[in-house]
Amino acid sequence: MVPTPITVRVPAKVNLHLSVGDARPDGYHELVTVFQALSLTDDVTVLAADEPGIEVKGEGADSVPTGSENLAWKAVRLLAEHCGRDPENPGLRISINKGIPVAGGMAGGSADAAATLQAVNHLWRLELGRDELSELAAKIGSDVPFSLQGGTALGTGRGERLVPVLARHTFHWVIALDKEGLSTPGVYGELDRLRAENGNGRIGEVEPLLEALASGDPRQLALLLGNDLQSAAVSLRPGLRRTLRAGVQAGALAGIVSGSGPTCAFLCTDADEAVRVAAELSGAGVCRTVRVAHGPVPGAKVVSEEPAN
Ligand code: ATP
Incomplete structure (x- = not known):
């Protein structure tokens, strides 16, 4: 069979x-x-x-x-x-x-x-x-x-x-997709180059973020989001600076480049706010398309x- x-x-x-x-x-x-x-x-x-x-x-x-x-x-x-x-x-x-x-x-x-x-x-x-x-x-x-x-x-x-x-509660995100992808090895290479040139600007320790996740408070979590690859992704794709700014102006608590980029993720206070931020961001013309998402999921x-x- x-x-x-x-x-x-x-x-x-x-x-x-x-x-x-x-x-x-x-x-x-x-x-x-x-x-x-x-x-x-x-x-x-x-x-x-x-x-x-x-x-x-x-x-x-x-x-x-x-x-x-x-x-x-x-x-x-x-x-x-x-x-x-x-x-x-x-x-x-x-x-x-x-x-x-x-x-x-x-x-x-x-x-x-x-x-x-x-x-x-x-x-x-x-x-x-x-x-x-x-x-x-x-x-x-x-x-x-x-x-x-x-x-x-x-x-x-x-x-x-x-x-x-442990992540208490569900977090609500707006995801901004860019027109073209970025190569992950390329972004790591750019980070190595920037570090050799300018020294080490690095994000802090992970423990405060783990506490914020356990508390389930998106406002606390928003203050602690961090990505060492962000500067390299922005260096290769300077338009991302505008996208990140536009998301926060639209009402997101914080925005971050996702991994090696160029997708940007914006943390919002709740599901309704995420829908509102997504609508405003998609009208701002700073990215190809916008999605609403939540996490964690299985x-x-x-x-x-x-x-x-
Ligand atoms: P990561 O976040 O793990 O660094 P990414 O999300 O930036 O990866 P992918 O979508 O995994 O990137 O795609 C990276 C490259 O991998 C693509 O340019 C594509 O050529 C290749 N690739 C191989 N298999 C797949 C697949 N099933 N889906 C998407 N891309 C794939």
């Missing part, structure tokens, strides 16, 4: 705190970060098929690779190797419906890899547990374990070593055993 297709929904992430250490000998930077999973999602459907392949639709689909460079495909190969199937011919088709901006600093590719791990685990009835999936996830990329886990979490190392963080999760349409 042909197994039923599996669809997994997976969230985007925003880094509420992203402290970047010096570059390590292996080229990676040591990070201390707090991730929050947001209600901006991709749906990934995996089905058994003689003709393998990937199709991508939705937000920014044209710029997503459909070959072996797609992180979803890396997840399939890794899982096939792990369970003794042929990684060259896994007999699967993957269909990705993107809601997460591509190259937007919201871990869209990592999210698809996490969703694929979860979906194939179900489709092939592998019954791999959370720890085993998480270990495989870390081999694909630093953000993939968080995309599996979701919620709010403290990440260290390259961001792949995770501890869940990580990669099976939502149906039917293909998404």
